[in-house]
Every structure is written in structure tokens, then in C-alpha cells.
Amino acid sequence: GEDVEQSLFLSVREGDSSVINCTYTDSSSTYLYWYKQEPGAGLQLLTYIFSNMDMKQDQRLTVLLNKKDKHLSLRIADTQTGDSAIYFCAETPEDTGRRALTFGSGTRLQVQP
Amino acid sequence: DTGVSQNPRHKITKRGQNVTFRCDPISEHNRLYWYRQTLGQGPEFLTYFQNEAQLEKSRLLSDRFSAERPKGSFSTLEIQRTEQGDSAMYLCASSVDLRGTQYFGPGTRLLVL
Numbered sequence: 471g472e473d474v475e476q477s478l479f480l481s482v483r484e485g486d487s488s489v490i491n492c493t494y495t496d497s498s499s500t501y502l503y504w505y506k507q508e509p510g511a512g513l514q515l516l517t518y519i520f521s522n523m524d525m526k527q528d529q530r531l532t533v534l535l536n537k538k539d540k541h542l543s544l545r546i547a548d549t550q551t552g553d554s555a556i557y558f559c560a561e562t563p564e565d566t567g568r569r570a571l572t573f574g575s576g577t578r579l580q581v582q583p
Numbered sequence: 584d585t586g587v588s589q590n591p592r593h594k595i596t597k598r599g600q601n602v603t604f605r606c607d608p609i610s611e612h613n614r615l616y617w618y619r620q621t622l623g624q625g626p627e628f629l630t631y632f633q634n635e636a637q638l639e640k641s642r643l644l645s646d647r648f649s650a651e652r653p654k655g656s657f658s659t660l661e662i663q664r665t666e667q668g669d670s671a672m673y674l675c676a677s678s679v680d681l682r683g684t685q686y687f688g689p690g691t692r693l694l695v696l
Contacts, residue, residue, distance in 0.1 A: 474625075505687070512587075512674060513626070513687040558625050569681060570616060570639070573625030 476559055476574035483582050488546040490577045492559030495540065502535065503560040503571065504544045513558065516544070546579075554581045587688035589675050595694045596665055603661045604691045608677030615658050616685060617650055619643065620672040632658060633681075665695045 473495040482488045494502070500521045505513040519526045519533045519542075526533045532545040546553055556578050560571040588607045596602050608615050613634050618626035629648070630640045634655040644650075647665075652658040662669055672692050676685040 512689040515684060515686060518684060560625070570628035570631060571626070571685060573627070575623070575625050
């Protein structure tokens with residue numbers, strides 16, 4: 471079955487770039503997502519990428535996909551204290567009707583002023 | 584459009600009691616998903632609906648759990664004879680169709696004493 475893994479914790483200083491990494495095991499074409507969760511809240515969609523793309527940029531966010539290594543990263547430029555949250559990588563295979571998401575355990579990003 | 588809403592936001596109950604949660608998806612989203620998130624983990628898929636039809640249930644959904652979406656709009660998730668292990672955040676998501684991005688509600692946090 472599908473499996474998604476992330477590092478647990480990342481600490482950066484305000485103004486620096488943050489890079490959050492994720493690996494997945496699904497070998498089929500897939501959609502890959504990044505969600506943000508603040509304490510006690512639901513999940514906020516940040517961005518997504520389909521597995522036929524290598525990169526996607528959206529304002530301060532850059533997603534890089536290495537299909538060979540099944541490695542996904544989220545880069546946040548000019549990280550702010552408001553970016554402190556848990557970031558989840560998730561994937562869903564393109565070729566099934568279910569489309570339920572498989573999530574990693576989340577990476578807690580701490581931004582120090 | 585106000586997004587996905589869930590009620591109640593918090594529920595405390597005693598072991599053995601029944602609880603029911605409600606999810607109102609984004610208008611005209613025909614897919615609705617339920618996930619469960621325990622502390623320190625990513626969300627795990629429970630079940631999903633296409634309109635009023637419940638198309639898949641995960642192994643996590645024991646016989647004590649039942650979900651409905653009677654008119655293809657809002658959905659309810661009921662847990663009978665709650666156990667302490669049911670304590671978690673229950674998240675609802677909706678998408679416009681099979682290929683649509685899933686948007687999450689704020690969740691219902693359940694504590695079983």
C-alpha cells in the first residue's frame with residue numbers, strides 16, 4: 471500500500487528559507503499535496519503537484535518533485551512567524567476511483583524571531 | 584461560499600455513550616470524506632461518499648461507526664458505545680468531483696473519558 475514519510479521537526483529563523491521534505495512509495499501516477507495545520511485547526515491546502523511535473527511555484531512556495539527517488543519538497547521563502555505550523559505531505563493515486571489521501575505524520579515548523 | 588463546516592467543534596463524552604458529528608460540505612461538492620487524526624499523526628481515511636452513496640469504508644471503521652449522507656448534502660458520523668481509543672480529531676473534507684482537490688473542515692475534537 472501507499473506510505474508517506476516526513477521528518478518530524480524543522481526550526482528556522484524568521485526571514486530564512488524553510489525546506490520540508492517528504493518521500494512516498496506509490497509507484498503509479500499520483501497527485502501530491504501540501505497541507506498546513508495550525509494548533510487546534512483543520513487542514514489548509516497550500517499547493518499540489520501532479521507527478522508529471524517537476525516543479526511548481528506559487529508566491530513564496532516552491533514544490534520540487536524528484537520522481538525517480540519519489541521525493542517531494544516544499545520550500546517556503548522568507549519564512550515568517552505566521553508560518554509556524556505542522557505541514558503535511560499527502561498523496562493519492564491518479565488511477566483509482568477512491569482518491570482518499572494518504573498522509574505523512576507531519577513536520578512541525580518552528581520559526582524563531 | 585463559507586467552506587466546509589463541522590459541528591460540534593468539541594465533544595466530551597463518557598465511555599459507552601453514543602456521539603454524532605455533522606459535516607456540511609462546500610455547496611455542490613459531490614464527494615465527501617471522513618478522516619480521523621490522533622495526536623502527533625497525520626489524518627487517516629475512514630470513509631467517503633459520492634453524493635448519497637457510501638462507496639468505501641476503511642478497516643479503521645469498526646461496526647460501532649456509521650456514516651450517512653442521506654440527501655447528498657450534509658453527512659453525519661455516529662460512534663456508538665464510545666471507547667477511550669476513539670478520542671481523536673474527526674475531520675471532514677469535500678471535493679467537487681473525483682479529481683477535485685479536497686478541502687477540509689475545522690474538525691470535531693472528541694474526548695472520551
